[in-house]
Amino acid sequence: MKISTPSFRSLCVASVLALSGVCSSFASAQQQVPSRVDVSWNRFYDYEEITQIIHDLVKAYPELLTLESLGKSEQGRDMWLITLNNPNTGDASEKPAMYIDGNVHGNEVQATETVLYSIWYLTKSYGEVQQLTELVDRVAFYFLPSQNPDGRAEWFGSPNTPHSARTGQRPTDNDFDGLLDEDGPEDLDGDGHITRMWKFDPNGTHRRNELDPRIIERVPQGVQGELSRLGSEGIDNDGDGRINEDGPGGYDMNRNWASDWQPNYIQYGAGEYPFDRKETNAISKFILKHPNIAASQSYHNTGGMLLRGPGADYLDNLYSRADRSVYDQIGKAGEDILPYYDYMVIHADLYTVHGGFVNWLAEGLGVVSFTNELWTNSRIMPDPSREFSPEERMHWQDRMLFGQTFTDYTEYDHPTHGKVLIGGGTKYSSRVTPPFMLEEGCHRNFAFTMFHATNMPEIEFKWIGIDQLDANLWEITVEIENTKIIPTRLGLAAKKSIGLPDLLTLEGVDVVLSGTVSDRFDRTISPVDHRPAMLFLNNGIRGKGVHTFRFLVSGVSGDTITLDYTAEKARDISIEFSLQTGDRELSSE
DSSP states (O other): OOOOOHHHHHHHHHHHHHHHSSSTTHHHHHHHOOOSSOOOSSSOOOHHHHHHHHHHHHHHOTTTEEEEEEEEOTTSOEEEEEEEOOGGGOOGGGSOEEEEEEOSSTTOTHHHHHHHHHHHHHHHHTTTSHHHHHHHHHOEEEEESOSOHHHHHHHHHSOOOSSOSOSOOSOOOSSSSSOSSOBOOOOTTOSSSOOEEEEEOTTOSEEEOSSOTTOEEEOOTTOOOSEEEEEESOOOTTSSSOSSSBOSOOOOGGGOSSTTOOOTTTSTTOOSSTTOSHHHHHHHHHHHTOTTEEEEEEEEEESSEEEESOSSGGGGGGSOHHHHHHHHHHHHHHHHHSTTOEEEEIIIIIOOOSSOHHHIIIIIHOOEEEEEEEEOGGGTSSOTTSOOOHHHHHHHHHHHHTTTTEEEEEEEEETTTEEEEEEEEOTTSSSSOOGGGHHHHHHHHHHHHHHHHHTSOOEEEEEEEEEEOSSSEEEEEEEEEEOSSSOSSOHHHHHHTOSOOEEEEEESSEEEEEEEESSTTOOOOEEOSSOTTEEEETTOOOTTEEEEEEEEEEOOTTOEEEEEEEETTEEEEEEEEEOOSEEEEOTTO
């Protein structure tokens, strides 16, 4: 049962801090730790301002941040990629890494601020907040504040609805008339937003509310209405009898990824083929060059959801019980950190998505990936469990937002429909976090993402036991532990042969036989067939688990042995010891 009372919310963060060990200092540190870059988190930033913030952060924290452009967007904007890594503890490529981005849909603006906040908070906390300092020393981060800088620029720079400018900005023939982007919306009433149009109609389906004329409501069955819906404000620019059917762009970059991609007639907005858009192509090339990416977060817009794949029901069998457990542990912790958010499966709890970004990461690359839908109206309403009437909801918005997200209805002489009403919610009215609540939303989502990042795999040699079986024959048993939730290799990656298997090698003596055992006391062994000095481990080391391996070697007392464990999504480990009888408890050393 999900509880949503004030007393529960006050305990949410504390419960997850106990789980993660990452954020226990947040409440006090947020007040005490200054940043070298002053950024206000109660407003939104356009592309030029974002670029300036990025450059200011990189200049202020050169010991942690590096900057590159992944390439140019369709309209020529740089796609800024920021790497956060402490080079004193190793190169970023040597560490498990988390990829974090946002704003794949241009109108999902607060996603970019959430990514920027993450960079800002991590840099200012390094050396000041112990848990975050330890995290930055152990792992690397790759940040892309905006997947879709053109769509973002269009949303800020032009009149729009809360839902428009979602697309990239390559001109597209959405109505199949041979023309490109020829019939977009117009801001007829000049309020800077694209709102709704209603035609006066004595047989209409709607009427204005008697108590509050700003509310247009459907009439009861059998009652004569006065208005009919015309859609978003605009005119028929191409004379085909339709309004606003071919505006800027018109495709969906979150349907353009390779895993389960389907053509446009099955999945609207998919593009001509996977990665045919400049932006998705540039991002895919970067991610494919970084197999150390073990976790990913992609920030979206609205719904209060923590989403994981698969995007289609026929892919459910790709997710093993062990993989689902990994997602469940992280996702359910997220529900505690993020009040009024629900942990959900995309196809089962939302809708079918083919060619989605987090699906490509999870199902195509074996990366533990979530989409966070950032805003939910429950965060602003006084009692989310109560059903508010339209009048109450409108008055509540008046008291909280002072009418700033609504344009009063006014009459307009439309060239096609005659006298119409134009007005309604602005582009800030339904999907965008109110600015006064932005920082809290950024911080809570950042906290969840750090919990996710903290649980990228971390392996260590736990125990080594050596027994002499004969004059020159020795038995070496090794325990390797993964102390985090995420395995070094997901079951999905093992099943689909994604990436390289983990590798355990022993050097210094001749290896006669090697293999896995169930535990240190097991006298049976599952031997490898070839090259016993090298154990290829397709399943890796499970999360919060210990795996045991055994080698029979030929050598003499005092020989130097080297064990190396290599994994794409965990930091490699190595140990050197002498061949002599005895046990070594390593994790406590």
